[in-house]
Amino acid sequence: MIEILxxxxxxxxxxxxxxxLASAAAKSGKYVQSFPEFGVERRGxxxxxxxxxxxxxxxxxxxxxxxxxxxxxxxxxxxxxxxTEGLKKGGWIIINTNKKPGDFKEFCKNxxxxxxxxxxxxxxxxxxxxxxxxxxxxxxxAVIKVLxxxxxxxxxxxxxxxxxxxxxxxxxxxxxAYDEVIFxxxx
Amino acid sequence: xxxxxxxxxxxxYGVLVSRVQTIAAYPITPQTxxxxxxxxxxxxxxxxxxxxxxxxxxxxxxxxIGSSSVGxxxxxATSSQGLALMHEMIHWTAGxxxxxxxxxxxxxxxxxxxxxxxxxxxxxCRDTGWMQVYCQNNQEVLDSIIMGYKVSEQVLLPTMVSLxxxxxxxxxxxxxIPDVKLVDKYLPxxxxxxxxxxxxxxxxxxxxxxxxxxxxxxxMQEAMDKAEDIIIKEGKEFExxxxxxxxxxxxxxxxxxxxxxxxxxxxxxxxxxSIDSLRAKGIKIGLLRIRVFRPFPVKDIARxxxxxxxxxxxxxxxxxxxxxxxxxxxxxxxxxxEGEKPKxxxxxxxxxxxxxxxxxxxxxxxxxxxxxKPEKDIIWSGVKL
Numbered sequence: 001m002i003e004i005l006x007x008x009x010x011x012x013x014x015x016x017x018x019x020x021l022a023s024a025a026a027k028s029g030k031y032v033q034s035f036p037e038f039g040v041e042r043r044g045x046x047x048x049x050x051x052x053x054x055x056x057x058x059x060x061x062x063x064x065x066x067x068x069x070x071x072x073x074x075x076x077x078x079x080x081x082x083x084t085e086g087l088k089k090g091g092w093i094i095i096n097t098n099k100k101p102g103d104f105k106e107f108c109k110n111x112x113x114x115x116x117x118x119x120x121x122x123x124x125x126x127x128x129x130x131x132x133x134x135x136x137x138x139x140x141x142a143v144i145k146v147l148x149x150x151x152x153x154x155x156x157x158x159x160x161x162x163x164x165x166x167x168x169x170x171x172x173x174x175x176x177a178y179d180e181v182i183f184x185x186x187x
Numbered sequence: 188x189x190x191x192x193x194x195x196x197x198x199x200y201g202v203l204v205s206r207v208q209t210i211a212a213y214p215i216t217p218q219t220x221x222x223x224x225x226x227x228x229x230x231x232x233x234x235x236x237x238x239x240x241x242x243x244x245x246x247x248x249x250x251x252i253g254s255s256s257v258g259x260x261x262x263x264a265t266s267s268q269g270l271a272l273m274h275e276m277i278h279w280t281a282g283x284x285x286x287x288x289x290x291x292x293x294x295x296x297x298x299x300x301x302x303x304x305x306x307x308x309x310x311x312c313r314d315t316g317w318m319q320v321y322c323q324n325n326q327e328v329l330d331s332i333i334m335g336y337k338v339s340e341q342v343l344l345p346t347m348v349s350l351x352x353x354x355x356x357x358x359x360x361x362x363x364i365p366d367v368k369l370v371d372k373y374l375p376x377x378x379x380x381x382x383x384x385x386x387x388x389x390x391x392x393x394x395x396x397x398x399x400x401x402x403x404x405x406x407m408q409e410a411m412d413k414a415e416d417i418i419i420k421e422g423k424e425f426e427x428x429x430x431x432x433x434x435x436x437x438x439x440x441x442x443x444x445x446x447x448x449x450x451x452x453x454x455x456x457x458x459x460x461s462i463d464s465l466r467a468k469g470i471k472i473g474l475l476r477i478r479v480f481r482p483f484p485v486k487d488i489a490r491x492x493x494x495x496x497x498x499x500x501x502x503x504x505x506x507x508x509x510x511x512x513x514x515x516x517x518x519x520x521x522x523x524x525e526g527e528k529p530k531x532x533x534x535x536x537x538x539x540x541x542x543x544x545x546x547x548x549x550x551x552x553x554x555x556x557x558x559x560k561p562e563k564d565i566i567w568s569g570v571k572l
Contacts, residue, residue, distance in 0.1 A: 019191065019359055022191045022359055022360075023191040023359075026188050026189065026190075026191045026361050027188075029188060030188070031188065031360075031361055032191060032359075032360060032361060033358055033359070033360050034191065034358065034359040034360070035353070035354075035357060035358040035359070036357060038303060038352075038353035038354075038357065038540065039302070039303070039353075058360070059456045059457065059459040059460055060456075060457050060460050060545060061351075061354050061355075061358070061453040061454075061456050061457045062457055062542050062543060062544040062545065062547075063542050063544075065544075
């Protein structure tokens with residue numbers, strides 16, 4: 001079983017990303033759980049969403065304290081919260097940023113870093129505005145490429161299921177992220 | 188595999204495939220998504236039902252009682268404070284012998300204001316004549332709605348299906364939504380022998396004097412006794428059609444066990460991970476999950492716990508001035524039963540949604556293993572003093 005923590009800001013679509021990821025993994029034959037940080041959410045404030053993905057039925061229903069991997073929807077979170085809190089050594093950090101993995105030297109010692117410019121991809125596909133780009137679907141393309149928890153076709157179906165508008169554009173963004181994510185070594 | 192849906196939506200789909208005819212509801216966190224989805228199903232013509240918006244939970248159940256009284260398959264959902272506001276009508280539903288199914292999202296009672304899970308809301312309805320089911324995953328939530336109608340319509344007592352706030356209500360996971368035509372084979376249309384009918388007028392809820400009130404209550408208890416057999420029978424029939432097994436209780440790795448952990452709802456699911464790790468260390472421990480709380484599974488409890496060394500009960504609830512409620516009921520269930528009884532330890536954990544991890548469960552087990560016998564009826568787990 002792998003456990004994934006998605007860091008985002010309220011209103012950025014982290015919960016929907018978690019749901020779409022779970023659905024995509026389920027479509028490729030996995031058992032899944034997706035849940036938000038239980039409670040109240042404020043627009044712009046740091047929020048978390050969680051995924052468990054397994055080949056066996058999942059019985060654990062407590063929160064995730066030691067994720068295998070983290071996904072960061074907004075790179076400015078790195079300044080305000082400890083995104084590696086509890087993260088298992090050797091885990092992937094997948095960041096939405098215009099930087100390269102080598103620019104995150106503070107993380108490279110204990111973890112593996114993948115970067116994706118999801119904002120640029122979102123704007124290219126007319127998803128959201130420059131001030132508030134919709135990055136939650138694009139980043140999933142990077143997530144399934146690096147973590148191999150699902151495949152592109154399953155992700156496309158999942159995105160169409162959970163995204164109410166611009167379905168084709170969202171799928172295209174995810175596919176572009178799949179091709180453009182930057183990482184080194186074996187995923 | 189299956190559709191990935193929230194526990195709340197598992198309730199909505201359970202209602203859909205049960206071909207419920209009336210829904211009356213008032214919104215409350217964390218239940219609202221149940222009736223929100225149902226209102227969409229009704230608006231889209233997917234579910235042929237009357238959806239009534241009301242001004243309070245008391246009215247929601249009163250309206251549901253009305254539609255059930257005229258012979259409709261009726262549903263409502265609530266949580267915590269909402270269930271408390273329904274309480275007068277909760278008694279009425281069972282006394283009127285109406286087979287209503289209600290989904291309750293287990294949420295702690297205020298104050299302090301809290302939207303997270305514990306069981307004191309539904310357990311406050313213990314003595315009302317409702318059957319009570321506690322679910323451990325979203326599939327069971329959906330299936331329990333269907334089985335709830337099947338059992339309720341035979342014994343003429345209502346069923347409360349409980350699911351933990353957020354841990355199920357707002358958690359999405361794989362759920363198989365059964366085909367409605369297959370559900371039709373299991374759950375035929377509701378055809379009551381007696382109903383409110385202007386062409387066949389009768390008195391309902393009329394004055395019942397000391398001369399006959401007690402007989403009505405005797406019959407409610409008789410129906411509750413019968414319900415145990417019917418829940419088991421219908422669980423088997425459900426398994427035959429849908430391939431998923433449900434009973435009064437569920438056992439996990441109890442063979443050869445000397446210690447039994449007794450838990451309900453989602454803590455019982457998480458506890459499987461603890462049982463596996465304790466077993467890997469050579470500890471002879473198994474799990475008994477109480478699925479149905481009313482009627483209370485006395486026979487199963489005696490069967491599993493007799494001749495064991497220790498039973499460890501974890502309660503996500505408390506009866507102030509006594510102990511955990513499942514602990515108390517389990518201890519009481521033994522008193523007149525012959526046989527070697529285990530020492531029973533009662534832990535209180537997870538109130539108001541405090542997380543209960545596999546490690547916390549193992550800690551409780553280790554604590555009970557260190558002790559010869561319980562020194563008091565309440566052992567608090569993880570309380571900050």
